[in-house]
Amino acid sequence: MAVAIILLLVAVASVLFHIYSPWWWTPIASNWRYIDDTINITFWITGAVFFAVIAFMAYCVFRFHHKEGRRAAYNPENKKLEWWLSIGTGIGVAAMLAPGLIVWHQFVTVPADATEVEVMGQQWQWSYRLPGKDGRLGTSDARHVSSENPMGLNLDDPYGKDDVVIQDDLHLPVGKPVKVLLRSIDVLHDFYVPEFRAKMDMIPGAVTYFWFTPTRTGTFEVLCAELCGVAHAQMRSKVIVQEEREYHAWLEKQRTFAELSEQRGVAKAAYKADSE
Amino acid sequence: MSAIILYMAGLAAIAGWWLSQQRLAAKPWLEEGVIADSRGEALPSAKVGLGVFLAVAGSLFALLISAYSMRINMADWRTLPVPRLLWFNTGVLVVSSVALQWAYMAARRNDLEDVIVGLLAGGASAVTFLIGQLLIWQQLNVTGYFLASNPANAFFYLITAAHGLHLIGGLVALGRTTAKVWRGVEMIRLRLSVELCAIYWHFLLLVWLVLLGLLTGWTDDFVDICRRLLT
Amino acid sequence: MVDIPYQEVTGIPPAEVADVELYHPRSWWTRYVFSQDAKVIAVQYSITAMAIGMVALVLSWLMRLQLGFPGTFSFIDPSQYLQFITMHGMIMVIYLLTALFLGGFGNYLIPLMVGARDMVFPYVNMLSYWVYLLAVIVLAATFFVPGGPTGAGWTLYPPQAILSGTPGQDWGIVLMLASLILFIIGFTMGGLNYVVTVLQARTRGMTLMRLPLTVWGIFTATVMALLAFPALFVASVMLLLDRLLGTSFFMPTLVEMGQQLKYGGGSPILFQHLFWFFGHPEVYIVALPAFGIISDLISVHARKNIFGYRMMVWAIVAIGALSFVVWAHHMYVSGMHPYFGFFFATTTLIIAIPTAIKVYNWVLTLWRGDIHLTVPMLYALAFIITFVNGGLTGLFLGNVVVDVPLSDTMFVVAHFHMVMGIAPIMAVFGGIYHWYPKVTGRMLNEALGKFHFWVTFLGAYAIFFPMHYLGLLGVPRRYHDIGETAFIPASAHDLNAFMSVAALIVGFAQLVFVFNMIWSLMKGKEAGGNPWGATSLEWQTPETPPGHGNWGKELPVVYRWAYDYSVPGATRDFVPQNEPPAGLMAQGVHP
């Protein structure tokens, strides 16, 4: 009796916890509402199965626990019941998988008008780069990294000269799809902004990507979601989503790669001249 | 990962075939009494054990091949020249396998002398093969193909080492079989030991031929041809 | 009464496999230490696994203390936290659960349940244990080497695993890989035994469909482990070469702390493929034996045959096969080709169907049963709850696009603890309470057992159920401290503190269990040969604990499946597998 009640209580408490939990996903700030919807569908289906199984079990314990003189039924199998249960399960699984795959298809199909943004991870900081006037990002390689060229841009690539190298946080215009190109120059990292829902690992030696459209303005915290060494938890940054106008005002103030290298070159020359 | 998937599919087919012989659809609660066991003809446990071990070793090599064929696509791969000695070694390994097969056939004829000759010839040629492989390593090292200088080299050393270590393990078993001859163990039990050695040798020969195809790039050409035929 | 030889009665030939020549120990050393008796090896495996498991348990306390009360325990710094999770995860998954289920339960139960005298290759079986012990010692040694154990996470992903930004770069990672390589070698020796024993040494009448599900579970898991561990082996060897000899199997061109390293061109993704080709089957390697054990516990303690035995067997085989084609569901956000997502999400969710069938059949076995709420039965019920819970959250993570926001958060940590941490541990405890009387001849104390059960089950559920919601919120895993993060409310810290307190309580309850094991060894109630009234062969041995060779002079003969409980018309509510049918009894055949 007591056991049956406790088992049932576990199921009831789980459901109540789910309903009243103050810990829930962050308010969404991207177009990936579909992902949230798929999670919700999954919660409904799995929640029902969970409760049904536990409640049935609790009932059995309550109804059939050992008493003097009780003898169990002899019932090796019931093909029909097993088939129905399998088919029902199959339908439930399909009901979760189908929306999942449809949304995944959207997730991996980048719209043609998405603007590119590059995020580079390294132990333990983030750097960002935007394509310049030509709309294209220059190539890069970890081999080119040096103190003058911390992002490892390919100096011979003309497309790279006008790339905008961002010195602190990333700004994005609201409502415009972005394709986030991800790379790393040392270990795996993962560019993770909970409000955007999307994330992807960054792999040294390769460029990965995901896309999304910011849907509301605000400041969002960037975390690293792939273990990258001791300071993994401290690898933070911010993404600031702004109205188009403010965004452009900010963009005006940013420097291109060429300008920055020149500046560095000048500084270096000055330093050399000083020390000579 | 296609090599290992293919390999697993092969194993699954064998397992499926075996399970299909096991009356898995029987309703055991209806079958009281002793049922004649469907274990098929009696195989010695040692032989079954060897079979299972070969499946495991095969999985190891299939995984190495998978890793190889994924890594080869990266930009920094520089295929290394095929050392001539490799062909000689392959020949020696074939001889070794043939010698053990011969020993096994002699064991079936109860011809102890030929068994001894076969075992010794098999062992000697296997040792020759290993020495040959070491010589290849040395040649590669002298000509500047170091382990760490290119992934192609690294894989070459790794794969030949894995194969060589398996052969060394086999030599231990072969040594124990030879010792049995010395101790004058009866022929029936000897026959099994010799047979197991022969099977293991054939397996390693087969693996070696596959690896050789991989390391010399033939497999690539072959896959290419297949692809062209299909499209 | 005349004794008629079996052949004449049954018309079947004598056992095809000659009675094994048993190895007979000649001294105390070969009887209890370097023993080739599977039962002794099983106990050695179990004790070693539980001892190293205690280390992992203590590490989990330390991690929980840090997470619940960040900053309070100054002796836990970020790099130590990483070392703790790595060692905790690796020990729990491989050195505790895999070793305990296969080396412990497998060694003890397989020969007894199939009616054999011992494993078929006892010497190799003994070596298996000693190599395992060596692996454990090498692993434990990493706590004492300069730099300490590796902090690469149990997944050991390169490049990070072998670079200096990760603790334990000098010795920790090298010894960890060496230990894994040893473990795999040792396991392969044992695994060959378990598989071949089931194939070859079944006693007369023991067809595959008469095997208890425990044997099916352990057998299938062993086959999977034999085929999957080589992937970890290859990955470990290659990573070790990258670390020690500077090859670039996995290492790309990279700049570490402003320094160009000499690596180049390698593929970190390749490692992940190899790791998960092992890693996913590994989940089922600890789950399938648990499935088997739970099926038997439910059946025995509900005095009812397992419902749908055939489906249960087919499901085990189907799960075993399918689990080799789902590995990349751990890599949805790894940057592999996005189109793999479609394939792997589909295969992953398909596995849910045979798994669900197993769950239905367990609860349907309870239906109209005669449920004895013994400690093993309680553990079986708890297993179902935790396994269903963890299995269902697996449907979130397997459904590729849902995994995108949830991967690498505490949701994942909660999920795998439920499904491959707590649930298998429930099966382990249930199994121990169930078979302890056979191993020692004495019952474990029931009151202590119930106390241990309730605290462990409810406590563990209280740790890991709420944890999912931290993951939904967006708390990443492997963070020693979530710190000042705008989207994390203060109440999340309270929840963390609550989970930590629960973890400490659960941890201390395990001391009760250890005490019970030791105390009952001397003071426990005498069990007799078959205290639960079970049908399978291990309960029908002439002596308890079973003697050397298990069966006395004659091997048992099997006349029925393992689930003849409450058969209509039978006098007792169970009929042992080796009890001859009435017709044969009349002719004078004895069980």
Ligand code: HEM
């Ligand atoms: C009461 C028991 C346990 C507690 C309190 C506990 C606690 C923890 C904690 C706090 C973490 C680190 C989470 C993070 O920061 O990412 C962790 C990780 C882990 N635990 Fe447990 N654990 C327990 C039992 C188990 C068991 C039985 C297993 C067996 C499968 C297990 C397997 C793992 C694994 C594989 C990891 C991941 C390590 C990594 O991220 O590399 N744990 N556990």
Ligand SMILES: [Cu+2]
């Ligand atoms: Cu990180």
Ligand SMILES: [Cu+2]
């Ligand atoms: Cu998996």
